[in-house]
Every structure is written in C-alpha cells, then in structure tokens.
Amino acid sequence: MKTMTCKQLGGPCDLPLTGSTSNDVIKAQDEHLKETVAAGDTDHATALREMKGRWKRPVSGLKWYRQVQRDFAALPHDAGVA
Numbered sequence: 180m181k182t183m184t185c186k187q188l189g190g191p192c193d194l195p196l197t198g199s200t201s202n203d204v205i206k207a208q209d210e211h212l213k214e215t216v217a218a219g220d221t222d223h224a225t226a227l228r229e230m231k232g233r234w235k236r237p238v239s240g241l242k243w244y245r246q247v248q249r250d251f252a253a254l255p256h257d258a259g260v261a
C-alpha cells in the first residue's frame with residue numbers, strides 16, 4: 180500500500196489516501212472530494228470541479244493522470260504494509 184495526500188492529488192488538505200495502485204488513490208480522492216463538498220466544504224469545490232473536468236477533457240486529464248501514476252510509482256511503500 181502507498182499513501183498520497185489530498186494535496187498531492189490537486190486538493191487543498193493533507194488528508195492521507197491509501198491504495199495499492201494509483202487508481203485506488205485517485206478513486207479515494209474522488210470520494211473524499213465528493214464527501215467534503217457534500218458536507219459543505221468550499222475549499223474542496225475547486226478540486227472537485229477539476230477532477231470532474233478531467234474526465235471531460237481527456238488530453239489534460241490524461242496528463243494529470245500520468246503524473247499521478249509517476250508520483251505514485253516513485254513513492255516508498257508504507258512501512259510494515261506489503
């Protein structure tokens with residue numbers, strides 16, 4: 180398992196998101212953004228809009244996605260977890 184923060188994924192806070200693949204952390208971030216915005220958080224609204232926009236704009240979305248994949252691959256594994 181590896182951990183990326185909300186901030187590393189384009190969001191405004193330092194919440195750690197854990198997953199075994201970059202897709203897992205992206206999915207966790209997507210959920211986190213939806214949850215915080217649904218709870219009335221405005222700081223995450225921009226990040227959520229950008230996240231949604233990525234799926235509508237494949238070129239810039241793919242660039243972001245590839246960067247996350249690279250960042251994720253470069254991360255060390257969480258201590259004590261395979």
Ligand SMILES: [Zn+2]
Pocket residue numbers: 185186190191192193194211215223
């Ligand atoms: Zn956040």
